[in-house]
Amino acid sequence: MELFERWAWYGFYILFALYLTKSTDEGALGFTQVQKGWIMGVGTAILYFLPLITGAISDKIGYKKTLYIAYSVYTTAFLAMPFFHSFVSVFAIFLYLALGAALFKPIVSATVAKTTDKTTSSIGFGIFYMMVNIGAFVGPFVTGHFQKIAWEYVFISSALVIAFNFVLLTFFYKEPKHDDEPEKVKEPLGKNIAGAFKNIAVALSDVKFVIFLVIIAGFWTMYNQLFFTLPVFIDQWVDTTGVYNFLANVWPWLAHKLGTEQGTISAEYLVNVDAGSIILFQIIISSIVMRMRPLNAMISGIFVASIGIGLSMMTHSGMFVVLALFIFSIGEMSSSPKITEYIGRIAPADKTALYMGTSFLPVAAGNFFAGIISGNVYQQMSDKVQLARDEMVARGIHLPAISHKFTQNDFLEAAAHKLNMNTHEFQMFLWDKYHPSHIWMVVTGIGLGATLLLFLYDRLLLKKQ
Template identity: 55%
Template sequence: MGVAKVFKKFPKTFWVANIIELFERWAWYGFFMLFANYLTGSVDTGALGLTQTEKGYIMGFGTAFLYFLPVLTGSIADKYGYKKVLFVAFVIYTTAFIFLPMVSSFWGVFGIFIYLAIGAALFKPVISATVAKTTTDETSSIGFGIFYMMVNIGAFIGPMVTLLFKNSSYDLVFYISAGIIALNFILLLFYKEPDRVVTKESLGESLKTVFVNIGKVLADFKFVVFLAIVAGFWTMYNQLFFTLPVFIAQWVDTSAVYDFFSVNIPFFSENYGKADGQMEAEFITNFDAMFIIIFQIVVSSIVMRIKPLKTMTVGFLVCSIGMALTLATQNVMYTIGAILIFSLGEMAGSPKITEYIGRIAPLDKKALYMGYSFIPVFVGNALAGLISGGVYQNLSDKTEFVQQEVAKRGLDISDSLSQNDYFETAATQMGMSSRELTNYLWDAYHPYDMWYVILGIGLVSVIALYLYDRFMMREKK
């Protein structure tokens, strides 16, 4: 069946849900793509100056909490209605974005981020279930491909908008996200409640049922193995947000992109470049979303007739290679090429995870079972936080390395200086420019070793998924 004919089979609710998803992802990624550098950047830029380890705890465990809760919130949505749950989610979202710039301590940021995670956890299973309920076996591959494309349109637009205001004030980043998410209150007026089974159970009884169902899921050994394997993929994937923006900001020379835009499209160098002739790290990272917007429908059309497990295996492999290579060089063009490789694997593999679980979920419990699709994301975020935190700080953190080099040379530099001032002072005392000191630390401390860790995690997941498909799955999914 042609793609155009498939498009005509989607009901209005499918498209409304996708537009809601677009705005929610716009709001989320508008701050989240900048979040790692906001947490760890130099205080003289308006960032918080936290350590990589503290960043890892906030982003890893905070986001993991977000992805665990849908196991419960999916059941709540099935009982009380998708539209009501969406309304509550948007209230929490809006207020959390307003509160975030009001705190600066580790525990303050962590607490508000957990509050934000509750809103996101209410939202996620509802929208995924809506897409699942408005697609069929015939239309699910294209349907979830469209859904994933909407995710990435929002993911692309969000940082492009907020980066325009970052240098004026980081506070505006969060306020813009609050305004964008508030637009979904209007879209809720056009959202039609999908068919669902309404029970007379109390909330307590519903939650008890959830835990009983969790027990049943955990008793399904094949499904648990699948979730564990996919957790490895998400551990690797989340480095796109947790590690790559920091790595680019610290190590990659983006001047070639800045110079290209200065000559050909000055708007980008003027609005997304910095005074030192470098591009904003998040602008480079955002190429991933741009590639997905361009190629997602094509990739989904190619893989729509291929078994989800086989598609995931290939997608995970390509993803792993791409993400590992983004952390292997200081050359920005090489980095962008690696992001393209990563995005192609992401487009093939990631939507198939949701599609696979959506296919095997009972029709009257779509939101509940979609909640289980977030379990590996929960584990993956927790592990990704540890890797982007303590592991990155030991293997790749430029702030850590310059402090080690200062101590090794016996230089006297005050610890009270901001990160930028400390680095500039160190460079001056060592008789180097900032770029020369960066290159020296690159050669002396090998921060690119991080790519071995990421590739190893990805390859373990790929091999495990291949063996799972080869030896544990008899029926075709």
């Protein structure tokens, strides 16, 4: 179920920023980067905060019933999404989708925890995380193919994939025993939810722990640019013909399947280098970092990931982006799994569950702030449409406002025509004059800031204890 859920989610999510911001004459919504940032940032932040409540609901009504509700919400949200086109309505349907994800998210990991013991938990969670990455890798390849036909098929394919989980749930899933927490099942739902918030408050009374969570929120802010910003940056600025030509020489069939009629590779396939690298190399990287202290592994991993994500936005070379994403994946593999492990280690023996319950907070905060970076900051520094507007205003050239009749592509073509350029020449003119690649400094700076703060946290705050 985890595999198919991640397949459906990432198949849609890796394309979502492009669906929100690409030109309406290509079947997308034509939103601004700021609007995209608010939808993805706030919506996904709420998704990661809601498990505090949905976890209490699942304890009360049972995991299997909760999963039926989650898949129903998920499926109907995916099917409905193509019918919403305004900012408010798309925001609303994405929040509805986030509710389905939030209902699902705590249950599978809790099921693994309840159906394994000390001798089998490592392999159990190992299989769990392997399914996460396989689903995340396969999903974009499938939906990327459907996107070439029409955007609607992206959502339909994700709906069908998540709906397959009804079959698995009905015929194979068995409710795990709740013997370890019978009081949660008997208590009123409101009391369960209030108890969850109380537990979070208890954990957050530890000042050292709060400082750690704030620093890790910086990591997630940097990390989420992989989905919020990088697909748009690749689509707007990166020349992927080199990647296509390389594949055409090495594996012509794959180049044909992934490539476009223009001899390029779409952004979602390049971004998917990260998930593919994790599938291939996670065991190797884990075997290396397992010998390191969790904090040292996190510091090293966040540093490497920060460099990798920055390099991916530094040039307009597609081959360079592939290399940069491989570097990023090494940092992610080193740091991300260690965060949860570290929280479990530093928690007092009688408060492990309380501390683990807060692990979603930096993820939620990181998504929120990632939305601001990919929205307001990216639009002002790097958005091709905004930079074209700025150039027209600076030259005193008036063009019609962007609308469904005069799309983003129409605007860029008209702006290029005013300067006696074709669209490619105009793009390179904007690249050379406005340096949109400088967004890498912001993203890498956030990651390096988190790295430095984590280093100081380890050397100064922890060493004093």
